Amino acid sequence: MARVIVLESTAFVLTEAKAFGELIFVSKSKLHTFNVDSIIQNVVEKLKEINYNPLEDMICLTGPSQKIALFIGTVASMHPEFIVLIFDGKSSKYKQRMFKNDNVKNTG
Numbered sequence: 001m002a003r004v005i006v007l008e009s010t011a012f013v014l015t016e017a018k019a020f021g022e023l024i025f026v027s028k029s030k031l032h033t034f035n036v037d038s039i040i041q042n043v044v045e046k047l048k049e050i051n052y053n054p055l056e057d058m059i060c061l062t063g064p065s066q067k068i069a070l071f072i073g074t075v076a077s078m079h080p081e082f083i084v085l086i087f088d089g090k091s092s093k094y095k096q097r098m099f100k101n102d103n104v105k106n107t108g
Contacts, residue, residue, distance in 0.1 A: 003050070003057045004085060007031070007043070007071045010063045016094050017060050017085055024050055024057075026071070033066050043074040054082035058096065061086050076101050 002021035006014065008031055014023060026046040031039050046052075059075055061068050061084055075082055080101050085094040 004060050005047070005050075005052065005057055006060045007039075007063050007067055012062050014060070014062070016087075016092070017062070020058055020085060020094065020096065023060075031067060033064065036070060039067060039070045040074050043071055044078070047075070047078070054079040056083075058083045058085045059099075060084075060094070072099070075099075 003024050004014075004017050004021045006017070006023055006025050008027045008029070009025060017023065024046075027042050031042060050057075054075070059072065059082060061072065072084070076099065082099050084097050084099050086097055087093075088095050
């Protein structure tokens with residue numbers, strides 16, 4: 001079964017994201033925005049720990065934009081393709097999209 005990877009706990013309701021799979025949080029506590037190395041390290045370690053599958057599991061883009069940029073950048077540096085969930089405010093639902101980066105070799 002697919003899993004939905006969320007960077008950290010958030011005030012946003014993730015009920016709609018749960019429809020795509022089990023929610024997995026990279027960090028159970030709030031990550032400090034200005035500690036870039038810690039955010040990257042947490043993402044890399046968690047994805048390895050859970051045997052993240054970039055073509056099955058989904059990266060949920062929810063939370064503070066600075067942290068999400070680091071989250072997505074870290075995943076993009078590891079995988080040339082992966083699935084993201086993007087919230088569509090008009091329909092109040094998440095939509096699945098494929099992120100493709102032909103400039104990165106798969107190192108995951």
